[in-house]
Amino acid sequence: MPVFDPAILVLEDGTRFTGRAYGARGTTFGEAVFATGMTGYQETLTDPSYAGQIVIQTAPHIGNTGVNDVDNESSRIWVAGYVVREPSRIVSNWRATSSLNDELVRQHIVGISHVDTRALTRHLRDKGAQRAGIFSGADADLDASEQLAQVQRSPRMAGLNLSGQVTTPEEYVVPAVGESLGNLVVVDLGVKRATVRKLSEQGFDVHVLPYSATFEQIVALQPAGVFFSNGPGDPAASREVISTLSQVLAQRIPFFGICFGNQLLGRALGLDTYKLPFGHRGINQPVLDKATGRVEITAQNHGFAVKADTEGVIDSPSGFGRVEVSHVGLNDQVVEGLNCLDIPAFSVQYHPEATAGPHDSDYLFTRFKDLIVATREGAATTEGAAN
Incomplete structure (x- = not known):
């Protein structure tokens, strides 16, 4: 034996x-x-x-x-x-x-x-x-x-800032698949390879920066958009990253955040976050897209969530205009997504790249590209009218 x-x-x-x-x-x-x-x-x-x-x-x-x-x-x-x-x-x-x-x-x-x-x-x-x-x-x-x-x-998870342990030590670039639509900055808070691949497949030269990247370092790349990734730890402990995101939002640079990035968007907007009793982890979490009524089966890994009313429109306490909860978890009614109505920014609490897992949420990467294109065209129209 x-x-x-x-x-x-x-x-x-x-x-x-x-x-x-x-x-x-x-x-x-x-x-x-x-x-x-x-x-x-x-x-x-x-x-x-x-x-x-x-x-x-x-x-x-x-x-x-x-x-x-x-x-x-x-x-x-x-x-x-x-x-x-x-x-x-x-x-x-x-x-x-x-x-x-x-x-x-x-x-x-x-x-x-x-x-x-x-x-x-x-x-x-x-x-x-x-x-x-x-x-x-x-x-x-x-x-x-x-x-x-x-x-x-041993340490408690609440209050821990773990992004510095998992982030890339230095910038790297993944070229666009096909014709490039410009640079896209990914702030690596614990990003997965599949996420970077999905963004490059949308036609962007993806510049992955460490979590400590400053706003000045981000704008120096003249990004068409900024993406905040998934990651571990307590969002309330990432004050410097939240400050950087606030500057991105103020400059109206198109933004998309997932998982940890969703929580950081919430805090940048002036909303609170809180620790869930046992979190959501796995590849079978049902989420309602409120705009379409469609239920998505999603991949998730998070122990914290954004605190917000899931019905109606919220005024951002930080002055970024109107915000709505776009997605809701069907198991416990947890906020699963935010959509900004007055600035080009949105986020979801789950992993749309979903490896391994369902691919119900692939459309979000295309939605981000469409937001970037629409913001760019709107800026060109405004500039043309001014001239």
């Missing part, structure tokens, strides 16, 4: 789940969250939005297709830890270059398997996302009170 190293998942409320060591051995801490996707574990692991989080997969069987060199959404795995029910014993996919377990070991990601993930998920739904620690191998033998104390000393 094979010998398995022990592992223990400890939540900050003292709840304990025993299992087997999976991936690297050792100890790790993070916010315990659950992801409901049935597929796409490699994309989840390499999504920078999951930095600082111990991800629990609700799908019971993980790892059967291994990992490959194509499906990564960034240069590395970002999750703080990984929890699965039943890891696949073999890899069965012609694209695989490694097993998931071997990749977790290679990248020093501590995990735990053979956990009752259904019971764990139900606990988090009742009690909310909370700090957790995985203790595996020799660390599983630590005294239970000491393990809990270490978890309770």
Whole structure:
């Protein structure tokens, strides 16, 4: 019989789940969250939005297709830890270059398997996302009170600014597919490769800048539009980025934000954000587009949301005119999108690039291009009338 190293998942409320060591051995801490996707574990692991989080997969069987060199959404795995029910014993996919377990070991990601993930998920739904620690191998033998104390000393997600940990260290450019419509600036708060690809396919030379990019650095590129990406952490802790976005909005540069970018738009407009009890994570989140009445199945990963009335028109407290909530989550009525009526800016709380996941929201990239073109044509008309 094979010998398995022990592992223990400890939540900050003292709840304990025993299992087997999976991936690297050792100890790790993070916010315990659950992801409901049935597929796409490699994309989840390499999504920078999951930095600082111990991800629990609700799908019971993980790892059967291994990992490959194509499906990564960034240069590395970002999750703080990984929890699965039943890891696949073999890899069965012609694209695989490694097993998931071997990749977790290679990248020093501590995990735990053979956990009752259904019971764990139900606990988090009742009690909310909370700090957790995985203790595996020799660390599983630590005294239970000491393990809990270490978890309770670990940082809370609220108040954390994690963009600096996941952003690109320097600018890079992805050329437009086909004829170029101009430069597009992406502020990398934890961007996925698929997002950059989707924007370049719209015909833009995509300049990806670090999260610390200043307004002066952005406008020096003469951008046709500005895009704020997904990312981890508390939006209230990103004051400098919010200030930069406010300057973009004031200059009426077309803007599109997704996920974290949606929350930052909300705060730039003068709205509040708040922490959700357990967040939305997975590739099966239903969202209502209020303009069309169409329901989209979306990919999401966020623990914070914008606080706003979902009906009627809001006056921006920061002086950017009228704003409406454009999309609403059907599970809990959370704000899932903002549309500015007096400046060229909009955002959604989900991931329209959706890899892996549904593609109901691909149209948003075209909508952004159309907004840029319309803003450009309107400026040309105004300039012509003035002359």
